[in-house]
Amino acid sequence: MTLDIRHTIIMTTIPDHNQIKRTLNQYRLCDACIGRVFKYMEKGVTNRERGEHIRSTVKHTVKVETSDCWLCEGLLDEINHFTDIVQASLKNHEFHTFLIGSKIDEDIVKKEKETIDFSGSTGSEPIKMEMNREIGKILEQKLGKIVNFEIPDITAVIDTSFDVVSLQIKSLYIYGRYKKFERGIPQTRWPCRICRGKGCRACQYTGKMYETSVEELIAKQTLEHTKGTEEAFHGSGREDIDARMLGTGRPFVLEVKNPKIRTIDLAVLNQQVNTMGNERIEVSNLRFSDAAEVARIKNAEFRKIYEVVLEAEKPLDEEKLKKVALTLQGTTIQQFTPTRVAHRRANLVRERKIYSCSIDSVEGTIARLTIETESGTYVKELVSGDNGNTQPNISELLNNPCKVKDLDVIAIKGE
Numbered sequence: 188m189t190l191d192i193r194h195t196i197i198m199t200t201i202p203d204h205n206q207i208k209r210t211l212n213q214y215r216l217c218d219a220c221i222g223r224v225f226k227y228m229e230k231g232v233t234n235r236e237r238g239e240h241i242r243s244t245v246k247h248t249v250k251v252e253t254s255d256c257w258l259c260e261g262l263l264d265e266i267n268h269f270t271d272i273v274q275a276s277l278k279n280h281e282f283h284t285f286l287i288g289s290k291i292d293e294d295i296v297k298k299e300k301e302t303i304d305f306s307g308s309t310g311s312e313p314i315k316m317e318m319n320r321e322i323g324k325i326l327e328q329k330l331g332k333i334v335n336f337e338i339p340d341i342t343a344v345i346d347t348s349f350d351v352v353s354l355q356i357k358s359l360y361i362y363g364r365y366k367k368f369e370r371g372i373p374q375t376r377w378p379c380r381i382c383r384g385k386g387c388r389a390c391q392y393t394g395k396m397y398e399t400s401v402e403e404l405i406a407k408q409t410l411e412h413t414k415g416t417e418e419a420f421h422g423s424g425r426e427d428i429d430a431r432m433l434g435t436g437r438p439f440v441l442e443v444k445n446p447k448i449r450t451i452d453l454a455v456l457n458q459q460v461n462t463m464g465n466e467r468i469e470v471s472n473l474r475f476s477d478a479a480e481v482a483r484i485k486n487a488e489f490r491k492i493y494e495v496v497l498e499a500e501k502p503l504d505e506e507k508l509k510k511v512a513l514t515l516q517g518t519t520i521q522q523f524t525p526t527r528v529a530h531r532r533a534n535l536v537r538e539r540k541i542y543s544c545s546i547d548s549v550e551g552t553i554a555r556l557t558i559e560t561e562s563g564t565y566v567k568e569l570v571s572g573d574n575g576n577t578q579p580n581i582s583e584l585l586n587n588p589c590k591v592k593d594l595d596v597i598a599i600k601g602e
C-alpha cells in the first residue's frame with residue numbers, strides 16, 4: 188500500500204519527456220536556455236549543465252550554440268562584456284555594496300514567455316535573473332564588494348538593447364545639530380518669489396530671497412567632499428528667519444544625493460563648516476545617518492525652550508505679568524493657523540501645551556521671558572494674540588498689546 192502511494196507521487200514529478208522534446212523541436216535553444224526554462228528539474232547545477240543533462244535524458248542530440256540560440260540570441264555570451272561596462276561605469280564611485288539590475292531586450296522577453304508557456308514548465312528562471320546573478324558574482328570577485336538586495340549603495344542597471352548602464356546611487360545622510368547666532372538667516376534655501384530661482388533683477392540674479400541659509404552654509408563643503416549632485420536639508424522643525432537657534436542646537440540630517448565619495452572625515456568637515464559659518468552658524472555632533480533617521484527627526488515632537496524679548500504698547504506692570512505667566516503655565520492654548528504661514532499650512536485650530544513660562548526681567552515696555560512649549564507652538568502669536576486667533580494669549584491677558592521683539596530657541600529637548 189505504502190509503496191503504491193510513493194510510486195504515484197514519483198510518477199507525477201517525473202517530467203513529461205514528450206513535452207520537453209516538443210519544445211526542443213519547436214525552438215532552437217542553447218543549453219543554458221534549456222536549463223533555465225526547465226529550472227525545476229534539477230537543483231545544484233548551472234543552467235548550462237542542467238540543459239545538457241535534459242538533452243541527453245530526452246535523447247535530443249542537436250546542441251545549439253548560444254550565438255545561434257533563438258531565445259537569447261547570444262545574450263548569455265555577452266555576460267563578460269556587460270560586466271566590463273558595469274565595472275567601467277562604477278570606476279569613479281566609492282561604494283561597499285551593490286546590486287545588478289537589467290532591462291532585457293523586449294524581443295527576447297517576449298520569446299522567453301512564449302517558450303515557457305509552450306513548454307508547460309512548472310518552474311523557470313527568467314533570463315534577466317541569470318544575467319543579474321552571474322554579473323553580480325563576477326563583480327563581487329573582481330571588485331571585492333558585496334551584492335546587497337535590500338539597500339545597496341549603488342544599483343547598476345544594464346539596458347541590453349542600448350548597451351548602456353545607468354546607476355542609482357543611494358543618498359548619503361549626515362546627522363548633526365546646528366546653532367544659528369545671527370538673525371535674518373533662513374533655515375533652508377529660499378528661492379526668489381518672482382523668478383522662482385531662475386534669477387531676475389529683483390533678486391540680483393541670485394535666484395534667492397536671502398543671500399544664504401543654514402542649509403547652504405552646511406551643504407556647500409559637504410557637497411565638495413562627497414561630490415554629490417544635490418542635497419536636501421531635513422531639520423527637526425522649522426524656525427523663524429529672525430529667531431536665533433542657541434543652546435545645544437537643532438538636530439538636522441543633510442541628505443547628499445548621488446555622492447561619489449561616501450567616506451569623508453566628518454571632523455574635518457565640521458571644522459570647515461564652522462570656519463565658513465563665521466560665527467553666524469555652527470554645527471556639532473556630526474555622524475553618518477540614514478533615511479530612517481530623517482523620518483524620526485522630522486516627526487519627533489521635541490519640546491522647545493524659547494527666550495522671548497517682548498515689547499508692549501504701554502509700560503508693563505511686573506506683578507501683572509508674573510500672574511499672566513503663572514496662568515499660562517501648564518495650560519493648553521488653541522492656535523488657529525497664523526496669517527503669516529497660512530499660505531503653506533492648512534487652516535485649522537491646533538492645541539499646544541505651554542509647559543512653563545517665567546519672567547526674567549521687566550523694564551518699561553520691554554520684558555524678557557523664558558517659555559517652554561510643545562513642538563509646533565507659534566510663540567509670536569502666543570504673545571500678540573494674532574487678532575484673537577490664539578487663545579488665550581499674553582496681550583489679552585495683560586490688556587496691553589504686545590509683540591515679540593527678539594526670539595531665540597535656547598533648547599530643543601528630548602534628543
Ligand SMILES: [Zn+2]
Binds near residue numbers: 260
Ligand atoms: Zn540561449
Ligand SMILES: [Zn+2]
Binds near residue numbers: 385388389392394395
Ligand atoms: Zn528672482
